[in-house]
Amino acid sequence: MGVDDIKLQTKYVLENLKNVTEAAGASFSNVVKVNIFVTDLTIYGDLNEVYEKYFQENKPARSCVQVVALPVPNAKVEIEAVVLA
Template identity: 55%
Template sequence: MKREVINTKNAPGAIGPYSQGIIVGDFVYTSGQLPINPVTGVLETDIKVATKQSMENVKAILEEAGTSLENVVKTSIFLKDLNDFAAVNEVYGTYFTENPPARSCVQVAKLPKDAVIEIEVIATK
């Protein structure tokens, strides 16, 4: 199957040898999105603001791929501190108000740039 690389200036550029997203067939796979504002380069550290920024970055990649959050089938959330779970859910829930996708949410030892959250998704076209 053909792979198509997704690249948008509306989400932070890759900080390593990877693409923001890849389209394969009818699926879009995003790389994990740190809460970096693509305009200012600021890494958000407040968990609610950070969750919103990571979701906005994911949304921008999906839109560049010709799809949207409505077509997300699986989300993975990586947290620096699982005690932030309720705050993340509060913000995350505003993006998926009906028929939310399947999801994993785990605490990890460390994230790039010492971020508080990273979010990746799989969506259909």
């Protein structure tokens, strides 16, 4: 997997999360905690480069955990968020 792949996957995950958050009547400014799951911690820097574009002003608490696999085939990243609206 190349750098572009993890950046593209991260953007896709964050766009989906943004859409769900907005559908609930909130925004990323309402996110207080983010949990990131990756299949390889060495990709964290590239993932973070994309992540920072979405959370520029409000930087929620976050954790990142390496996992063996994710439910979606070939997925390298999964992100969940706690939103207070």
